[in-house]
Amino acid sequence: MLNRFAGVVGALVFAVGLTACDKLGTPLKWTEDVRLPDGRIVTLTRYQEFNGWRDLGGPPTESDYWFEFRHPDTGQIVRWKWDRTLESLALMMDGRTPMLLVMPNFNGSEQNKCPNPPYLLYRFAGGWEQVPLADRRAALLPSLWSKATAMEASQEARRSLGAAVHLYGAGTPD
Incomplete structure (x- = not known):
């Protein structure tokens, strides 16, 4: 009985040791070309x-995560x-203004008062500021799926966004 207990404890200590020493938590950094809905690439x-x-x-x-790009018109980072x-789901330009469509994850939905549809929209004007999605939904969401998007959303998010677009009479994604 004591040997079995010692074996279980030993296995747990070994597993915890492996978890503490692994390199799986190493951050990743990469670049990718992104086609904006207007056809430009950043x-x-x-x-x-x-x-x-x-x-x-x-x-x-x-x-935590971040991304950066050079503004296609001004050259600003x-x-x-x-x-x-x-x-982050989609990067787009509204004239010369970068816009970013995001979806809450984990407890982000509660932090953002459970938005419906479950998306938030940000505009870059020297810094990122949230803008009401309701004001921009008709203009932005249909073009998001009718043209190449900036960032590929997960299949689940894409289906969810497609359902939201469909509910507002703008069609469904491919």
Whole structure:
């Protein structure tokens, strides 16, 4: 009985040791070319940290992230930095103004008062500021799926957005 208990404790200590020493939490940094809905291409530099919660022996989940790009008209570096509570879905331009469509993740929905549809829109005007999605929905969401998007949304988010677009009479995504 004592040997079995010692074996279980030893296995747990070993698993915790492996979890503490792994390199799975190493941040990632990469670049990607992004086609804006108006056809222009910008290069994003993206960075993702993995310091979120983890199951025993499992990899850590995503945490803070950022991306930046050179404004296609002004050449200014535009940077978005957030934590895992908002997932970036689509980058677009409204004239010369960068716009970013995001979806709340984890407890981000509660922090943002459970938006319906579950998306938030930000505009870059020297810094990022949230703008009401209701004012822009008719103009932005149909073009988001009728042209190439800036960032590919997950299949679940794409289906969800498609349902929201369909409810407002603008059609469904491909």
